[in-house]
Amino acid sequence: MKLSEAKTSADSSAASVSDRKAERRLAMIATAARLFARDGYADCEMESVASELGVAKGTLYLYFRSKEELFCACVDQGMRELQETVQQAAQGSIAPFDRISAAIRAYLLFFEQHPEQAELLIQERAFFHDRPKPTYFTYREASRERWRVVWAELLSGGSIRDGLTVDQILDFIGNLVYGTMFTNHFLGRSAGEQHALIMDIFYRGIWSDAQRHTGE
Amino acid sequence: MKLSEAKTSADSSAASVSDRKAERRLAMIATAARLFARDGYADCEMESVASELGVAKGTLYLYFRSKEELFCACVDQGMRELQETVQQAAQGSIAPFDRISAAIRAYLLFFEQHPEQAELLIQERAFFHDRPKPTYFTYREASRERWRVVWAELLSGGSIRDGLTVDQILDFIGNLVYGTMFTNHFLGRSAGEQHALIMDIFYRGIWSDAQRHTGE
DNA sequence: ATAAAATGACTGACTGGTCAGTCAGTCACC
DNA sequence: GGTGACTGACTGACCAGTCAGTCATTTTAT
Secondary structure (H helix, E strand, O other), X not given: OOHHHHHHHHHHOOOOHHHHHHHHHHHHHHHHHHHHHHXXXXXXXXXXXXXXXXXXHHHHHHHOXXXXXXXXXXXXXXHHHHHHHHHHHHHOOOOHHHHHHHHHHHHHHHHHHOHHHHHHHHHHHHHOOOOOOOHHHHHHHHHHXXXXXXXXXXXXXXXXXXXXXXXXXXXXXXXXXXXXXXXXXXXXXXXXXXXHHHHHHHHHOOEOHHHHHHHO | OOXXXXXXXXXXXXXXXXXXXXXXXXXXXXXXXXXXXXXXXXXXXXXXXXXHHOOOHHHHHHHOOOHHHHHHHHHHHHHHHHHHHHHHHHOOOOOHHHHHHHHHHHHHHHHHHOHHHHHHHHHHHHHOOOOOOOHHHHHHHHHHHHHHHHHHHHHHOOOEOOOOOHHHHHHXXXXXXXXXXXXXXXXXXXXXXXXXXXXXXXXXXXXOHHHHHHHO
16 A cells, blocks of 8 residues: 555544554555565665655655664564564463463464564664664563563472573573574474474473483 | 785795685685674775785785675685584584584584674675575584484484484474574673583473473 | 635655775786 | 786765655635
8 A cells, every 4th residue: 555545545534643644654664674674774775665655765754864763663663563472372371381382382473474574683683783782682681571470480380390490491492482483584494383392392301211310 | 914924924934826825815704704793794894804904905806706705705614614613522522412512512602702603694694685595504404414313323222202303303402502692692691501501401301290290 | 715825745856975896007026 | 027916096886865846735814
């Protein structure tokens, strides 16, 4: 849908001016995210984004100060959607292990359905690597607090073996899904079957019972 | 060391012309890798690389066709060194589990000691993402064959529990160390203590014995 | 009801700075 | 005086960001 049409249709509704602006902003972000991911930050011209939207380049600068700001808005929007998706998936279950499993599944599926978001995370680091911390990790740490209580419950309930701390577990699973997500993205793999395997090894390890007794 | 000095010292030895060329090529790659990682591919000017080496820009073009080729040489050289480092670490042990543990430790330490290599992997994807597959994954798949036999041995020896295939295990551990490496890199974490934890959860899982019996 | 004026969203040709890559020229050494 | 490694000023392409101008819509005046 062209922005110009969006404007016309919005006119007929009772949407306020600021609503319409926010709506257009989102449309710009969605298109820009796709093109940034497809062409890369450097090769994606503002002119292209504008023409894809059916507006002139100057219009983009009425909504975003600079190319960089537009890009950051794309990353931020993507991470917010990821967070929401994962949180909603987790809320579908009560049992802690089910919540965890659902969240990880939702995480992997999100990037499978929005591969451009994986690409944007790479682009961000590549072009703005003077920043203290990638946006992804800011969001990861924010959600950490929420998950800490879930794991603490499992730990105190005796479901987790001795010698492991909540932070160690959070680091492990965080790194695992992060690596899995990127590998899936680069090699075009699907997250579906993988998910069960990941949880299986994460919960039970790879050792046989015989090896467990020799190993410790 | 300036290239010009390298040349003089090489002259006094019995090094052939092609040896000297290869040596200078490596010096260029080392410097370029550092600057590409520090400034990013786009912001790293050929002029800077040249002046850091104490040569003129034109000289770089006597050794590399283009900026892109120089960059690729950096990535390739880095991956070759990674492979060699990991392989050598693995050769220090005989027992399969020890070899695996040593290899993973060496892998994480390599990127800790050569953070520019992690950065180059990101830059590669960001700037040349039309390529079919990142160099990293080409090397990862090449080394996969070597590790497959190690795991097959463990599997047939009864050390691994039923229901897991070699490929599943290779994927899991590959994704885990990949994610851990990048997280360490971005958050400035050290691989030392982590290594033991990773292997522990990978081998034994997080479940307590009580949970293992309920869960299956 | 009609015209005139004000508004502000949108446009797109243009500018200024950037930098990869070139090549005619230099120079050290044989 | 021949060779070839090295130089660095120069060029041409590129593109983010600008801003004077256009036009549709709303407001005010008559």
